[in-house]
Amino acid sequence: MKVxxxxxxxxxxxxxEYIFGVPxxxxxxxxxxxxxxxxxxxxxxxxxxxxxxxxxxGRLTGKPGVCLATLGPGATNLLTGVANANMDLxxxxxxxxxxxxxxxxxxxxxxxxxxxxxxxxxxWNAQIKKGEIVPEVVRKAYQVATQDKPGATHIDLPEDxxxxxxxxxxxxxxxxxxxxxxxxxxxxxxxxxxxxxxPLILAGNGVTRGNASQNLRDxxxxxxxxxxxxxMGKGALSWKDEHSLLTAGIGGNDxxxxxxxxxxxxxxIGFDMAEYPPKNWNPNGATPILHVDTQEAxxxxxxxxxxxxxxxxxxxxxxxKETLSNKERKxxxxxAVRKNALDELATYxxxxxxxxxxxxxxxxxxxALDEQSIVISDVGAHKMWMARMYHAYEPNTxxxxxxxxxxGVAVPxxxxxKMVYPERNVVAVCGDGSFQMTSAELxxxxxxxxxxxxxxxxxxxxxxxxxxxxxxxxxxxHIRFGNPDFEQLARSYGFEAMKIQNAEELSSTLDRAIxxxxxxxxxxxxxxxxNMKLTEKLGDIIC
Numbered sequence: 001m002k003v004x005x006x007x008x009x010x011x012x013x014x015x016x017e018y019i020f021g022v023p024x025x026x027x028x029x030x031x032x033x034x035x036x037x038x039x040x041x042x043x044x045x046x047x048x049x050x051x052x053x054x055x056x057x058g059r060l061t062g063k064p065g066v067c068l069a070t071l072g073p074g075a076t077n078l079l080t081g082v083a084n085a086n087m088d089l090x091x092x093x094x095x096x097x098x099x100x101x102x103x104x105x106x107x108x109x110x111x112x113x114x115x116x117x118x119x120x121x122x123x124w125n126a127q128i129k130k131g132e133i134v135p136e137v138v139r140k141a142y143q144v145a146t147q148d149k150p151g152a153t154h155i156d157l158p159e160d161x162x163x164x165x166x167x168x169x170x171x172x173x174x175x176x177x178x179x180x181x182x183x184x185x186x187x188x189x190x191x192x193x194x195x196x197x198x199p200l201i202l203a204g205n206g207v208t209r210g211n212a213s214q215n216l217r218d219x220x221x222x223x224x225x226x227x228x229x230x231x232m233g234k235g236a237l238s239w240k241d242e243h244s245l246l247t248a249g250i251g252g253n254d255x256x257x258x259x260x261x262x263x264x265x266x267x268x269i270g271f272d273m274a275e276y277p278p279k280n281w282n283p284n285g286a287t288p289i290l291h292v293d294t295q296e297a298x299x300x301x302x303x304x305x306x307x308x309x310x311x312x313x314x315x316x317x318x319x320x321k322e323t324l325s326n327k328e329r330k331x332x333x334x335x336a337v338r339k340n341a342l343d344e345l346a347t348y349x350x351x352x353x354x355x356x357x358x359x360x361x362x363x364x365x366x367x368a369l370d371e372q373s374i375v376i377s378d379v380g381a382h383k384m385w386m387a388r389m390y391h392a393y394e395p396n397t398x399x400x401x402x403x404x405x406x407x408g409v410a411v412p413x414x415x416x417x418k419m420v421y422p423e424r425n426v427v428a429v430c431g432d433g434s435f436q437m438t439s440a441e442l443x444x445x446x447x448x449x450x451x452x453x454x455x456x457x458x459x460x461x462x463x464x465x466x467x468x469x470x471x472x473x474x475x476x477x478h479i480r481f482g483n484p485d486f487e488q489l490a491r492s493y494g495f496e497a498m499k500i501q502n503a504e505e506l507s508s509t510l511d512r513a514i515x516x517x518x519x520x521x522x523x524x525x526x527x528x529x530x531n532m533k534l535t536e537k538l539g540d541i542i543c
Contacts, residue, residue, distance in 0.1 A: 013170035024070020026097030051081020052412035072110030087403030100160035125154035131166030206270020210313035239391030378410035380431035381463030408437035
């Protein structure tokens with residue numbers, strides 16, 4: 001068989017269902033091999049989107065999403081999405097076509113050293129210079145991508161190697177096993193928790209990756225310890241649970257800061273430091289940390305680790321729960337934190353001013369969706385509001401990219417979510433700036449007949465950047481742009497299109513869009529004057 005055929009055979013052996021990407025001249029052998037494969041190739045309209053879809057697929061399934069591009073501009077376009085998946089700790093395998101070996105020693109059309117280029121944004125990568133190594137390369141790419149902490153790997157295939165003849169078979173799949181912490185470590189961790197009067201749990205996305213949400217809930221039920229979630233940890237504990245202090249991560253002295261200030265031990269479980277720097281919630285490094293994760297903690301002056309509990313998060317949390325005493329604890333020290341955060345959201349449910357306030361949009365969106373529905377937030381001012389005020393019942397039902405945090409992730413992410421969970425409602429929440437970076441993927445969603453809903457927050461500018469400018473300089477600069485007629489744009493792609501004309505109709509419009517079971521875009525003007533009001537509010541909060 002051809003080397004390209006062996007590559008596809010090895011990917012099939014690993015259980016790959018889809019490859020997302022844009023073909024090119026240098027990967028025509030791979031595309032031809034896919035003709036006879038049970039792997040479905042999903043053509044996207046841009047390579048970055050292909051990697052965004054693959055990354056979200058990896059986050060939701062735990063299996064690497066696979067994306068493909070050709071050399072040169074195709075590979076450089078793909079790079080941003082690969083970096084995004086890697087920093088969000090989503091398993092992903094990127095495949096790039098490449099110039100033949102016979103011209104890599106000199107300046108050559110569209111040739112860059114992609115192995116060197118991808119090395120900083122992946123866990124591991126390699127070029128296939130001999131067909132015989134394909135089984136090893138694919139097996140290692142899959143294995144490294146899924147080992148904790150997961151991330152991206154990259155395979156570079158020169159066009160002359162892809163067409164060569166080779167004999168070979170996939171390697172045996174060896175399942176990765178996670179060790180557990182030793183009994184003395186668990187006992188020491190339990191003693192730290194038992195000695196604390198006001199312990200506080202910070203739950204990160206590692207809880208979801210490790211399928212440890214139920215174990216966390218059992219631990220909380222026994223110990224009465226309150227839980228704060230990172231942006232990507234949302235839903236580890238249901239927002240309806242009285243122990244949930246909702247979400248931290250937005251800058252400023254938010255209500256949640258009061259909980260951190262009162263804690264005498266912070267138990268981080270599956271916390272990824274790239275998401276939420278410790279200096280933001282433990283600025284002087286005064287509060288000790290009990291670090292429960294798959295790897296030892298990163299060194300940080302504001303993250304004074306008293307003990308590392310390293311290994312299988314699910315099992316280690318279970319063992320902690322079994323080992324801890326039945327010490328009685330009350331929640332009175334954090335009850336005001338939860339109440340104030342929830343009261344703020346409730347205050348705006350009946351606000352009918354126009355353009356619509358962010359709080360009102362979120363309140364109506366939460367009411368329109370059930371517990372299993374999936375919302376994917378893009379990056380911009382709306383992300384900060386969604387992270388702070390859209391509350392989740394279950395893990396992976398509010399997806400926020402908070403590692404690299406690249407604009408444009410929401411529509412491609414919604415495509416992935418609907419492919420993985422076709423029975424669930426899926427809503428992409430976008431700003432008008434981030435939406436136009438990947439809006440061409442509306443065609444992909446329509447072509448695949450995926451009934452996603454795009455809720456567009458329109459303000460004709462880069463709202464988050466303006467927010468920062470106003471905080472720093474009390475004026476903004478170079479953040480305004482024009483927009484197309486989003487209704488006409490959506491309809492041209494085959495979407496249903498709806499435009500919010502007053503705040504009272506938002507709730508019924510959301511209900512209608514979801515009930516249609518078609519691809520729908522909702523154009524909703526947003527009042528981002530609330531951004532600076534929130535900044536003032538955060539500055540006024542006194543614990």
